[in-house]
Amino acid sequence: MEQASAIEESGKKIPSATKKREENEEKNPGRSITETEDNHALCRDETENQPEEQDHDKLSLISWNVDGLDGEKQPQRARGLCSYIMSHSPDVVLLQELIQPYIRFMKTRLEVNYAFIEGGKEDYFTGMMLKKSRITLLDSEIVSYQTTRMMRNLLVAQVLFKGQKLCLMTSHFESCKANAGERMRQLQLVMKRMREAPDDVTVLFGGDTNLRDAEVAKVGLPGSVFDVWEQLGEPEQCRYTWDTKVNDNKDMQYKSRFRFDRLYLRRAAKDGVPLLEPESMALIGLEKLQCGRYTSDHWGIYCTFSTE
Numbered sequence: 495m496e497q498a499s500a501i502e503e504s505g506k507k508i509p510s511a512t513k514k515r516e517e518n519e520e521k522n523p524g525r526s527i528t529e530t531e532d533n534h535a536l537c538r539d540e541t542e543n544q545p546e547e548q549d550h551d552k553l554s555l556i557s558w559n560v561d562g563l564d565g566e567k568q569p570q571r572a573r574g575l576c577s578y579i580m581s582h583s584p585d586v587v588l589l590q591e592l593i594q595p596y597i598r599f600m601k602t603r604l605e606v607n608y609a610f611i612e613g614g615k616e617d618y619f620t621g622m623m624l625k626k627s628r629i630t631l632l633d634s635e636i637v638s639y640q641t642t643r644m645m646r647n648l649l650v651a652q653v654l655f656k657g658q659k660l661c662l663m664t665s666h667f668e669s670c671k672a673n674a675g676e677r678m679r680q681l682q683l684v685m686k687r688m689r690e691a692p693d694d695v696t697v698l699f700g701g702d703t704n705l706r707d708a709e710v711a712k713v714g715l716p717g718s719v720f721d722v723w724e725q726l727g728e729p730e731q732c733r734y735t736w737d738t739k740v741n742d743n744k745d746m747q748y749k750s751r752f753r754f755d756r757l758y759l760r761r762a763a764k765d766g767v768p769l770l771e772p773e774s775m776a777l778i779g780l781e782k783l784q785c786g787r788y789t790s791d792h793w794g795i796y797c798t799f800s801t802e
Contacts, residue, residue, distance in 0.1 A: 553655055558589055575790075586629065
């Protein structure tokens, strides 16, 4: 598959993860995230430090482009990602721009409590983490985008949450302003899948969409599908998930702010099925790590939902 080498209008490079790994190996031959001296101690079992299981009916979710393609301070940033997941203890984690070293590192620390689903094996890909004590995985699939030039796809999982059927989706839509056409085709496919899901299923999509508002308006959302941020009253503090005015992980000549990372909800329509309602949203990853960098060039989204 053709490797993505385009550059975001904001300046973000989308190279092949294989090339990035080769560059890292030249700088640190024979070393990986789990092999660095800084992280030998991080691979121990730390389950005793994880939050106590909360007995409530709320569903919690994190969606985050973790920028695994960036080789700078990778071990420290992978450690920061795990720390955020452990501290928030979400039921569902939707991740984009994963690479195999990240997955291996995260499984070492989190596989006791989370089931992992990967949207690929090579280069960079999406993934899901499902809390074993709260979410039951029924089935999963990878839906191809036939015209993508950046190895993008849609990862779908059918699950149960407290007996309620959920369809979880994540994706990393085509990057770059010039690829609006492909990005809108991907949005159309996702909306079609959400709209056509069975009436007794609640559908949640979260991911790095790279969408601009004008593109969403041009495609249009089905009447049954809602933008979670809009449903919560468009909180200003959660508007920009890509913000190079604050986040300096990338050395950008031109500063830009976008709401690239979005959550979409289609509630179940069948009578008697509990409705999932957005309750809160916050951005995470806003603090710099001790290494002087943020966990990712994107902020993560932490959201909770109530069942009615």
